[in-house]
Amino acid sequence: MNHPFRSPRPPAEADRLREVFTEAAYDVTPSAVPLAAIEREGRRRRRRRGSAVLGAACGVLVVLLAVVVLRDGAAAGPGEWVKPPAASAGTPSPSPSVPAGRVRVVTPGERVQVAPGIKIWLTEDGKHWLEPGAPGAQFRSVSDGNLDMSRPGVSLQESGQDGSYFLSGIFHGRGEPARVEVETTAGEGNGTALTLAGRPGWGVWYLRTKVPDSVTSVSGVTGVTKRVTVYDSAGGVIANQEFAP
Template identity: 40%
Template sequence: MTTPESAPDPDTGHESEADTGDSDSTDAEVDRIREAFAREAFDVTPGPVPLEAVRRAGRSLRRRRTATFSALSVVAAATAVAAVVAVTYTGPSLPTPAQAAAPPATVTPQVPPPTSRATPTRTAARTPTPVRVVASGERVDAGKGWKIWLTSQGKHWTGPDGYENTRSVTDGNVDTAAPGVSHQSESSAAGGFHSGLYYGTRAVGRVELTGSGGGRTTATLLELPGRPGWGVWYAHTGPSGGEASVAMYDRAGELLTNLPG
């Protein structure tokens, strides 16, 4: 008959006595190790708890949380105010942060200058008279029965009576190296016809007659191709009232020469 202590193990079919012995020895070993750790633990003296450091860390954490909450509150309030201002403000534009930070501009008062004599204004030059370029021998109708033409020899013209006249530029009596004018005229009860040479310049602006009464007449200008440095002018005036002077100006309006009447 088999006793309970030696009954075979239901899983292996062997008796479990040896297993029981091994389990008891293992438990004893665990108890010995626990006692050894307990003795070592009793010999350790724990350090003091850093209560002040813990308190400081807690206060710092509370301050950060409070500051963050306050900043969020200010931002929220500013956003609400800006929205209200944007909806209700209708006045002039508010300055930008850069404009508000900039120093105010210095305003210099405009002090009127002391009273002085007025400076005369220069009179604008008259528009230059265009020069008509004609071919050699081309007869130009000068009006009222007069005709004028140019050749390399000089000026040629005829009047209503058909009589031909000539004024040479090659006979040595005309110095084309210096500005000058000549003047030929024929007067009648109907008016006067005036003509002549101009020379000594390639920048003629106008030729002008001035009568004894002060009236001024601008002449028509004729010239051969190639700007030879001389040309012909002509003009009509009213009934003869005396001699007329002739003046030649450049394109800037400066007087080049004057031939008294």
């Protein structure tokens, strides 16, 4: 079947259509732009981005803290907190140039087992000790005038049994003790100090040591101790005393 031929629209009709569409467009009033809604949406998106950035920063901080804890706490297991070791109570921290000593702060009358069968306790008036073979407790006063407490000094008591010697005495001077160095005929050793709280200005030192058989006792005096020096935490000397071996 043959379709009838349709001729194109006359130019005048096309121009008329354009005029009609243009007039219709002028009659259309565009709606107002929702600026307030756009601003609210912008603020909401900025807050969301800020929360995401803050959350990421907190996550990084937690990771860094975990790394620090693991470094400071050595080998920690999963979920395990390892506390760094703390200095023992009553033990001052000496300077790096001074080897660590042993100092124990005791309460008045507190008996300390310092060697097998030997106990020492301190009161405000001096040193008390009990040892095997003695008829009872012995005492050395810091207030009866036998010790010159106006200047630094060190006293000495020695006792020996089966080649083992127990050396002890009272030290007095300014400062808090941190280390006791004892030089004997068998060599040098680090003693232990006992002191009362409150900086009384004195304390007790002691050391147990082995001495060669060549060292003999004369008239009950063993002659084992050669020198006793008490240091503070800065390496300064609180008291020093030489003894004739």
